[in-house]
Amino acid sequence: xxxxxxxxxxxxxxxxxxxxxxxxxxxxxxxxxxxxxxxxxxxxxxxxxxxxxxxxxxxxxxxxxxxxxxxxxxxxxxxxxxxxxxxxxxxxxxxxxxxxxxxxxxxxxxxxxxx
Amino acid sequence: xxxxxxxxxxxxxxxxxxxxxxxxxxxxxxxxxxxxxxxxxxxxxxxxxxxxxxxxxxxxxxxxxxxxxxxxxxxxxxxxxxxxxxxxxxxxxxxxxxxxxxxxxxxxxxxxxx
Numbered sequence: 738x739x740x741x742x743x744x745x746x747x748x749x750x751x752x753x754x755x756x757x758x759x760x761x762x763x764x765x766x767x768x769x770x771x772x773x774x775x776x777x778x779x780x781x782x783x784x785x786x787x788x789x790x791x792x793x794x795x796x797x798x799x800x801x802x803x804x805x806x807x808x809x810x811x812x813x814x815x816x817x818x819x820x821x822x823x824x825x826x827x828x829x830x831x832x833x834x835x836x837x838x839x840x841x842x843x844x845x846x847x848x849x850x851x852x
Numbered sequence: 853x854x855x856x857x858x859x860x861x862x863x864x865x866x867x868x869x870x871x872x873x874x875x876x877x878x879x880x881x882x883x884x885x886x887x888x889x890x891x892x893x894x895x896x897x898x899x900x901x902x903x904x905x906x907x908x909x910x911x912x913x914x915x916x917x918x919x920x921x922x923x924x925x926x927x928x929x930x931x932x933x934x935x936x937x938x939x940x941x942x943x944x945x946x947x948x949x950x951x952x953x954x955x956x957x958x959x960x961x962x963x964x965x966x
Contacts, residue, residue: 778959837907838951839900839908840895840955842895844894
């Protein structure tokens with residue numbers, strides 16, 4: 738069974754500091770991995786996607802994530818946090834099974850950015 | 853439309869009443885998904901549509917929940933005899949039907965059952 742674990746339900750960083758949000762997955766075959774972001778009172782927006790084409794994936798708003806098969810991890814990073822990055826971030830895994838993709842989400846990490 | 857739309861954005865109802873939640877997917881997306889987001893449960897898959905058929909209803913919490921999709925487009929999620937534990941944000945997503953396709957989410961319907 739697939740599962741996603743996000744370490745840390747809340748992360749707080751200073752503006753300009755490195756952002757690191759952790760995600761580990763459990764999957765028997767190489768999966769597709771996603772990061773979604775949810776701003777307050779909004780729906781989930783795709784941030785980036787891993788498709789096996791490259792282990793380092795660049796997304797929107799300066800975020801990137803590195804797929805490490807040996808560690809079954811897909812951590813999200815951004816070199817310098819901005820106040821506008823404050824949101825909840827969800828890591829998700831999917832496998833194409835039965836003709837469709839069902840996303841399995843982690844519990845989410847709420848990122849706070851303070852001045 | 854440009855994105856997935858859902859209506860209503862908020863719904864307050866009394867316990868025991870029926871509610872209908874609507875989702876308009878992105879034009880051309882053949883796959884449609886419903887998820888539920890609630891405190892303590894995170895994001896849960898409810899049901900998947902391919903065209904007008906629902907090959908996977910495994911996430912529906914009980915037989916009070918049902919969904920349909922017509923014309924390969926609009927979908928309605930119906931909750932009968934609502935209970936307080938149904939209070940949550942109901943999210944709809946759509947995508948093309950290909951391996952690994954990104955799902956695009958609507959803003960959700962926030963349901964509160966009193």
